[in-house]
Amino acid sequence: MVITRKTKQDKKSLEIDYKSLSDKRKLDNNPILNFEPNEQLKLLRYGVRKFAEDVLLPVAPIVDRDATFNWETARHLAKINAWGIEVPEKYGGAQLDSISHAITIEELSRVCASTGLSVSAHNSLGVYPILRWGTDEQKERYLPALASGKMIAGFSMTEPNAGSDVKKINCLARQVGKGFLLNGSKIFVTNGGIASILIVISRYKTENGKKGMTAFILDNTMDGYEIGKLEDKMGMRGSSTTSIYFNDLFISQENVLGLISDGFKIAMNTLDVGRIGIAAQALGIARAAYEHSVEYSKRRIQFDKPIANFQGISFKLAEMATKIETARLLVYKAAHMRNQGRDISKEAAMCKYYSSQIARDITQEAIQVHGGYGYMKDLPLERYYRDAKACEIYEGTTEIMKMIISQQILRGNV
Amino acid sequence: MVNIFVLIKQVPGTHNLEIDKKNGALIREGIETMINPDDLYALELGLKLKERYGGNTTALTMGPSQAEFALRECLAMGVDEAIHVCDQIFAYSDTLQTTLVLKEVFDKIKNYDLIITGSQTSDSSTGQVPYQLSEALDIPLITDIFSIELKNGFVQCQRNFGHESQNIQVELPIILRVRKHFNKPRPLSLLGIKKAFEKGIKKFDFNSLNCPDSIDGCNKSPTRVVKTEKISLQRKNEIIKGTITEKIQKIIEIIQEHGIEKIWVGGAHE
Known part of the structure; x- marks a missing residue:
């Protein structure tokens, strides 16, 4: 739209034009579907990723090899409030929402899935039921210690x-x-x-x-x-x-x-919430495997060119990227619905089933992209594969997820 | 109560920047950014000093509108306030123009005790601003400290000076230039990140600072980057042939050609 200023009258109409323009902009910034994370979520992802690469990266292969929980890591996690993601500030937590929770778990799991699991189980299976059903006295007694990582829950x-x-x-x-x-x-x-x-x-x-x-x-x-x-x-x-x-x-x-x-209601509801955490873990592992594959296939030269230039490899990368994008949308949607206080049984089951399955697929294909190197313990690819497999099993197997989804569909929640 | 200011800069998060072929400048649009890594040590020192002596910490940056994100990160680390100096006219400022703007900012703030900077930025590596700002504000600059204490309006610090250490006492206000790895910058906490978005960021522009006409980043910067080029490093290859002894002899000769006189060969723990 070209606006030229000529007379006073024109100036008036110009003001109106600007107003409608700004109204239009407001609409553009507030669409019905918004896939763009806000600045806070961006900083959260950046901060947790930096923490994970700094603190978890060196210990991830060691805790996997020795099968030990690292208490030093636990103390570092306490410094960033990772043990009290959703716990109210008055009990010493960060009081964040479900999407922030999922992103935190995703970024931790991208570097060390074991740590992601411990943190996720603590927050969504241990702390969440107390937050939701605990009496004030129970909250006073447990939440400060849980949020500060002095106590870990299961x-x-x-x-x-x-x-x-x-x-x-x-x-x-x-x-x-x-x-x-x-x-x-x-x-x-x-x-x-x-x-x-x-x-x-x-x-x-x-x-x-x-x-x-x-x-x-x-x-x-x-x-x-x-x-x-x-x-x-x-x-x-x-x-x-x-x-x-x-x-x-x-x-x-x-x-x-x-x-x-x-008891049964608490268990089922808690597991629903926990499933978003497991899906976020799977998403984190899948992303790690995918990112490694992209980097490696650009660097690895065979038959005089990077293997990424071969369709056999590049199609694998395309599939990985698409699956991750899909899983991510499912996870964030389930988290978003939980933020709104809606019933998430179906969505939580969907994101858990899909994310864990694609994580297994992607980690397996990532080994294939890396060839012999991927099979060696020098690279973390084989660990990703072993870790990802667990996501298909715990907190309800993939088959149980499909049962939940189908029951919901047949009950009318189409 | 010390009033601590930490100067930070938002820099590209990667070293593999593309160069604009038209004007030879780096393409900064749409790439990931971060706080200049050296500035994190300055921030950590600011926060530590506040914890120890009380007072107020402020992160200050001059940069485009997206630099606000870097200030949010500072707030998430725990600084109390953030100041964003931003105007189209400040764009393309060299270090001198930057310093002149900063001088205007600090003249307006008036109440400053300690200005902390990192050693240099990762994107331009000049490291000049702390020195220039010290001149402009006419306050002392202390570099390369390894310990610091504040006492009754004085700073006592130990400073590296070649093979010696100097104990320095100086009256506030001063500028401190902190070297790399001086401390371990704290990670961002989840609560800190949330709180960072509950705080406001103070904005200064050309008009609100009443800048003199001598300030014009694009046209009055004495330094001009004429061209930026990528450096390509190529290794020299030479295949050495012969028996093992001949090969070793040849390698020793090559190393000696490069000015290394004594070469220790063989036998562990001689």
């Missing part, structure tokens, strides 16, 4: 005979006077060996015969709380996974999370 539901079929859990808490006596065992507990507190899903039976599922907040210092063997895993080796045994463990009323009969 979540346990899986038992030897109750994996996908969660309703078959056997752990039983019998009401005794004013509390409960818990007996049973849990397996594959993420953060099991390092967690000071554990959210435990268990059956209960009251003195008057009422039964159901409940959630407890357990302290690892309680009598009858025993940590079992450290699992020797294929990937995610820097994250501690153990079994936990409960022998006549006495739980007082104040360690019951939410209403006594809320």
Whole structure:
């Protein structure tokens, strides 16, 4: 639009023009769909990435090799509030939203997936249920220590005979006077060996015969709380996974999370939230493998040209990029819906299923792009592959995700 | 209460900048940026001094509008305030023009005790601004310190001076130029990042600073970058033939040609 100023009248119409122009701009800046992260999210990604490359990069291969959790890393993570991403400021957390949470986990996992897992499990499976269902007294008691990383939290539901079929859990808490006596065992507990507190899903039976599922907040210092063997895993080796045994463990009323009969609801809802975290992890791992592949294929010369110039390799890169973009949209959409307080069962399952699957695909193809070098432990590619595989299994297998999605669709949530 | 100012610059986040073939300048549009790495040590020192002695820290930059992002990063690190000096007329300023603008800024601020800078920027590597600013404001400049204490309006610091160390006492205000790896800059915390966007950034431009006409970055900068070229390094190749002993002898000769006289060969821990 060309505006020439001639007379006073023209000047007036010119002002109107500017106003409508600025109105139009406002509309442009506030579209119905906005895929551009705001400045805060950009700085968050930049900051966490820099931290991860600085602190996690050197330890990632070591924690994987030795299968140990690195407490030094935990202290560094505490400095950037990574143990209290969503915890309110008054308890010492950063009080950020779900998208910031996902980006943080994604960037940590891009460099060290084990650390990403520990942080994700702590935040979304350990801290989140207390934030959502905890009493004020429980929040006062646990959140400051959890947000500052002095205590690490975990979540346990899986038992030897109750994996996908969660309703078959056997752990039983019998009401005794004013509390409960818990007996049973849990397996594959993420953060099991390092967690000071554990959210435990268990059956209960009251003195008057009422039964159901409940959630407890357990302290690892309680009598009858025993940590079992450290699992020797294929990937995610820097994250501690153990079994936990409960022998006549006495739980007082104040360690019951939410209403006594809320156990199943708490478990399902918590896992929904956790799935965004797992999807973000998978996305981070996939990105790491993809970025390595792009760099390497531009540098590696075979038949007198970079292998990226061969269609066989460049198509792999194109596929990787597209899959990552798709996964990212699913993850951020689920996080965005959670920000709005909507039901995220379907979206969380979708992003978890898709991200973990593409992470496995991409890490596998990345090894292929690197050829023999990719198969060697000198490069992190094989670690990415082992780590990515876990994302397809924990917090609900891909098959269970598809069950959840299809149930939602058939229920009318198309 | 010390009033600490840290001068920072936003620089390209990569060394592989493309060069505009028309005017020989670096193409800076649309590339990732970061805070000049050397400035992070200055920021960390500013924050440490504030923690130790109280006071106020301000990050200050002169640059295009996108430099606001670098200031947000400073705020996320924990500085209290940020000042953005930005005007079209300041564009293409060389170090002298930059200094003259900074002088106007500090003349307006008046209340400054300690101005901290990094050693040089990664994109132009001149390292001149702290020296020039010291002249312009007529306050002392201390470089290469390795310890610092503030006492009753004085700074006591130890400074590297060749093979010696100097103990210096100087009255505030001063400029400090901090060398690389002087400290370990803190990472950005998630809470810090959130808080950084709750704070405002103070803006100064040509008019609000009442700049004299002598300030015109594009036309009055005495230094002009005529052309920027990429340096291409090529290794010299030479294939040495013969038996192992002959090869070693030849290698030793080549090294000696380059002025290295004594070469130690063989036997561990002699």
